Amino acid sequence: MATAFTPSRRPQARLTALRRVQRALAQTHDLGQLFRQLHAEIGCVMDTTSFLLGLFDETSEMVEVVGQIEAGLELPGGSFPLGHGFLSEAIRTRQPRLIRHWSVEGPRVQVQYATKTPGLPESTVTVPLAVAQRVIGVLSVQSYARDAYDEDDLFFLESVATQVAHAIDAWERAEASRAIGRASKLEAVLSCITDGLLVLDAAGRIVSLNPPARSIFGSIGAGIILGQPLDHEQWGQWPLGANVVGEALAPVIDGLQRGEAHRDVEVEVNASGRRVLSFTGTPIASAAGGPAGGVVVIRDVTNQRDIARLRDDLLSIASHDLRTPATVLRIQAQMLMRELGRVAPADVPAAERVQLMLDQTDRLTRMLNLLLDLTRVEAGRLDLHTEPTDLVALVQRVVRAVQALSIDHTIRLNGPRRLEGEWDAARLEQVVQNLLTNAIKYAPDGGNIDVTLCVEGDNVTVSVCDEGLGIAADELPNLFNRFYRVARTSGLEGSGIGLYVCQAIVTAHGGRIWATSDGPGRGSTFWLRLPLCVGPDQDGCA
Ligand code: ADP
Numbered sequence: 001m002a003t004a005f006t007p008s009r010r011p012q013a014r015l016t017a018l019r020r021v022q023r024a025l026a027q028t029h030d031l032g033q034l035f036r037q038l039h040a041e042i043g044c045v046m047d048t049t050s051f052l053l054g055l056f057d058e059t060s061e062m063v064e065v066v067g068q069i070e071a072g073l074e075l076p077g078g079s080f081p082l083g084h085g086f087l088s089e090a091i092r093t094r095q096p097r098l099i100r101h102w103s104v105e106g107p108r109v110q111v112q113y114a115t116k117t118p119g120l121p122e123s124t125v126t127v128p129l130a131v132a133q134r135v136i137g138v139l140s141v142q143s144y145a146r147d148a149y150d151e152d153d154l155f156f157l158e159s160v161a162t163q164v165a166h167a168i169d170a171w172e173r174a175e176a177s178r179a180i181g182r183a184s185k186l187e188a189v190l191s192c193i194t195d196g197l198l199v200l201d202a203a204g205r206i207v208s209l210n211p212p213a214r215s216i217f218g219s220i221g222a223g224i225i226l227g228q229p230l231d232h233e234q235w236g237q238w239p240l241g242a243n244v245v246g247e248a249l250a251p252v253i254d255g256l257q258r259g260e261a262h263r264d265v266e267v268e269v270n271a272s273g274r275r276v277l278s279f280t281g282t283p284i285a286s287a288a289g290g291p292a293g294g295v296v297v298i299r300d301v302t303n304q305r306d307i308a309r310l311r312d313d314l315l316s317i318a319s320h321d322l323r324t325p326a327t328v329l330r331i332q333a334q335m336l337m338r339e340l341g342r343v344a345p346a347d348v349p350a351a352e353r354v355q356l357m358l359d360q361t362d363r364l365t366r367m368l369n370l371l372l373d374l375t376r377v378e379a380g381r382l383d384l385h386t387e388p389t390d391l392v393a394l395v396q397r398v399v400r401a402v403q404a405l406s407i408d409h410t411i412r413l414n415g416p417r418r419l420e421g422e423w424d425a426a427r428l429e430q431v432v433q434n435l436l437t438n439a440i441k442y443a444p445d446g447g448n449i450d451v452t453l454c455v456e457g458d459n460v461t462v463s464v465c466d467e468g469l470g471i472a473a474d475e476l477p478n479l480f481n482r483f484y485r486v487a488r489t490s491g492l493e494g495s496g497i498g499l500y501v502c503q504a505i506v507t508a509h510g511g512r513i514w515a516t517s518d519g520p521g522r523g524s525t526f527w528l529r530l531p532l533c534v535g536p537d538q539d540g541c542a
Contacts, residue, residue, distance in 0.1 A: 011152075013044060014045050014152070014156045016044075017042065017045045017156075018156070018159055018160065018163075020037075020041045021037075021042075021160050021163060021164070022163060024037040024041065025163060025164065029171055031053075031055075031066045031067075031168075032066065032067060034053075034066075034164075035053045035066045035067035036067070036074075038051075038053065038139075038160070038164065039051045039069050042141065042157070045156065046125070046141055046148075046149065046153050046156070046157070047123075047143040047145065047148045047149070048141050049070075049071055049121075049143050050069070050070055050071075050121055050124075050140075050141065050142035050143070051067075051068070051069040051140070052065065052067070052068045052087070052138075052139070053065075053066040053067055053068075053137065053138075053139055053164075054066060054087060054137050054138045054139075054140075055129075055136060055137040055168070056082070056091050056129075056135055056136055058134070061081060061082045062080070062081055062082070063079060063081075063082060063087065063088070063091065063137075064077070064079045065077040065078050065079060065080075066137075086099070086124065086126055086140075087126060087140060090126045090127065090138050091128055091135045091137075091138050093128075094128050094130055094133075094135050095128070096125070096126065096128065096154055096158055096161075097124065097126045097127075098149060098150075098151070098153070098154045099123060099124045099125075100123055100147045100148075100149065100150075101122060101147065102120065102122045102123065102124065103120070103122060120144075121142035121143060121144055122143065122144055122148070123142065123143045123147060123148035123149050124140060124141065124142040125140070125141050125149045125153050125157045126138065126139070127139050127154070127157050127158050127160075127161040128161065129161050129168065130161075130162075130165055131169045136165055136168060136169055136172075137165065137168065139157065139160065139164065141157065186208065190208060190209075190210035191210050191211055193210060193212070194212060195212060195298065195299050196209075196210065196212040196213030196214075196216045196297065196299070196300075197209065197210045197213055197296070197297055197298070198230075198295070198296040198298070199293070199294075199295055200230075200253060200256055200293045200294055200295075201292070201293040202257070202286070202290075202292045202293045203229065203293075204229045204230070204231070204253050204254075204257050205229050206229075206230055212298075213298055216245060216277065216300065217242045217245055217246075230246060230249060230253060231250075232246075244269045244270075245267070245277065245298075248265065248267035248269075248277065248279065249279060249296065252265055252279045252281040252296055253281070255281055256281050256282075256283050256291065256293060256294035256296070257293075258291060259283045260281075260283060261280075261281060261282055261283055262279065262280065262281040263280050264278050264279075264280055265278065265279045265280070265281075266278045266279075266301070266305075267279070274302065276300070276301050276302045276305045277298055277299065277300055277301070278298070278299045278301045279296055279298055279299075280296070280299075281295070281296045282294055282295050282296075312375050312378055312379055315371055315374070316372065316375040316376075316379070318371075319368045319369075319371035319375065320372055322368050323365065323368050323369070323372075326364050326368060329357070329361045330358065330361040330362070330365070333354055333357040333358045333361060334358065336354050337351065337354045337355070340354060367495070370495065370501065373497075373504075374482070374500070374501060377501055382505065382508055384424040384427060384505075384508050384509065385424050385426075386422045386423055386424050386509075387422070387423075387425065388420055388421075389420070389421060389423045389424075389428070390418050390419060390420055391419040391420075391421060391428070391453065391460060391462075391530075392415055392416060392418055392419045392453060393418070394428060394429055395413065395415070395432055395451060395453060395462065396413065397429070398429055398436060399411050399413055399436065399451060401433070402433065402436040402437055402440065405437070405440060408445070408446030409439075409440050409443065409446050409447060409448070409449055410447075410448050410449070411436065411448075411451060412448060412451065413451045413452075413453075414451070414453070415451075415452060415453030415454065416453065416455070419455065419460055419532075421460065421530065421531075421532040423509060423530065424508075424509070427505045427508075428505070428509075428530075430501075430502075430505065431502045431505050431506060431513075432462070432464075434498040434502050435464040435526045435528070436449065436451070436464060438498070438526075439464050439465075439466035439524075439526075440466075441492055441493075441494070442468045442469045442489055442492065442524070443466045443467055443468025443523070444468070444469075444492070445468075447467035447523075448466075449464065449465065449466050449467075450463075450464075450465045451463070451464050451465075452465070455532070456529075458531055458532055459511075459530060459531055459532065460529070460530050461527060461528065462527070462528040462529075462530075463525050463526065464525065464528075465523065465524075465525040466523050466524055467523045468523055468524065469486075469489060469520065469521065469524075470517045470518065470519055470520045470522040470523050470524055471486055471515060471517040471519075471520070472486075472517075472519060472520055473519065476514075476515055476516070476517065479499055479515050480499050480500055480502075480503040480513065481496075481500065482496070482497065482500045483496040483497065484496050484500075488520065499513075506528060506530065509530050509531070510530075510531050511529050511530040511531060512528075512529045513526070513527065513528050514526075514527050
C-alpha cells in the first residue's frame, strides 16, 4: 500500500541529511541505533516506507539483517544465505539498483522478508556497502508508489552507503585488533605456564599452543599449524615419538568434542629416550551449554614416575629382605624364652623382657608384611591363589585368634555352619583379621563386636560391627585411601595401609568393601561382599 509521503527533494535537504548521517556515524558504534538514525535521516529526503540494512559475511556467505522497517514498524532481524534476490544481486555484483516500476521491470522475487503490508513495493533503490573491492553489506529503501525515486536519490543513497560502509569497516577493524590484543595477552599467559597447553575449538582445531606444548612434540612442534585439527592426517606423517604423542592425544580430543573430561591419561613414549606424558582434557561449554572445545594440559611426568618406581623398588626390597632377620630374631627370642623357663623359671623380669622382644619382632614383621603388600598393590602384583575354602571356618579361626588379644571385647559370630567358595584363604584371613583388630583398636572402651556372615544370591556378605569411636559421614568415603586415618584416631597406633590393602584383596576377588557408621561415638560396621565362586553348602543366615 502506497504511503503518502512528500520528502524534500531540494539538494540542500540532501546535504543536510548527509551531514547528519556523518554525525551519527561519529557518535554511535551501535548498529541498531545507527540503523534507526539512518532510517530517520534518509526518511527526510526519500520515501522509506520499506527500509533495510544488512551486513554480509564473506566466509559464511550469509546476510545478517541489522534491521528492517516496514511502514513505520520495526521488524525483527534475521539472516539469509546469499541468493538471487535483488538484495543478494546488489552484493554479488557490487552494483546499485534503481527500480522505478517494479511490476514492469522485475526482478520476479521482490521481497526477501515476509511483511504484513498488502501488495508489493513498486520502486526501490538498493545499494551495496562497499569498501574497496569488498562488499560488507547492503542498504535498501522501497516504496509502494511507482517512480518514487530518481537518479539523484540513487546518487544520494550511494553517498550514504559509502560513508556507512567505511564507518562499519573501521569499527570491525578496531574490534579485530582488540581481539588480537586479547589473543596476544592470552598467548603471554600461556607462554608463562611450564606445562604444555593446547586450546582447541569445537571442531577439535588447535586455536593456541604454548612453547612447552610445542617442545613436547619435539622438532614437529614448530610445524603444528593453528586452525588445523590434530588428526591422523597430521600426526600420521610424523616420526615415531611425535606420532605416539598425537595418537595418545586422539581420545582426549575426541572426548572434548563430546564435552567429556579426561584426567591424567598417561602414555609412555619411547623415542630418543623414555618419557612418560600425562594428558588432562577439560571441556569448555558454549553459552547454550553445548561443547565448544577445550583445554588439554600435557605434563612430562617422567621424573615423578621414575622416583615413584625407585621408591617402590626400595620399599619392596627393604620390606622383603628385612623379614629374614626379623624371623631369625623371633626364633632366637622363642628359644631364649624356652631356655629361661628351663633354667630360671622364677626370673619373671627376664621373661618379661624376652616377651617384649617377641612382641616387638611380631610387630616389626606385621609392619614389613604390610609394606610389602602395599608395594605389591601399587605395582599391580597382588596375585591370588584361590582354592576351595570354608569361609565360616576361616572366620572362626580369626575370631579365636583376635579374641585372645582382648578381655574387654566380646566377639560374637553369627552365620551358617559352612560356606564354601573359591577364594584365597590366606588373603581373606588377612582382611578379616584387619577388620577385627581395627574393631578392637578403635573401640578402646571395649564392648561387643558382631561378625555376621550372610548369603545373598551369588554373594556372601560379611559384616563386622563394633561399638567403638565411630566415623563421621564425610570421612567414610576416604577410609580405603592409602595412608588415610580418621583425625580422631591419630592418637592410636596405625599406618592407614591396612584397609587400602584389604580393598585391593577384596577387589581382586571381584568383591566390594565399604563402611557405615551412625557417626562419632556410635560405632562402625565394615562390610565385605564376595562372589561365591564355588556352589555354597550353606544353611542360610543365622
Ligand atoms: P590403621 O588402623 O593401621 O591406621 P587401616 O587402614 O586399617 O589402618 O585403617 C585406616 C583408618 O580407618 C584408621 O586409622 C582409623 O582412623 C579408621 N578406622 C578403621 N577401622 C575403624 C573402626 N572400626 N572404627 C573407627 N575407625 C576405624
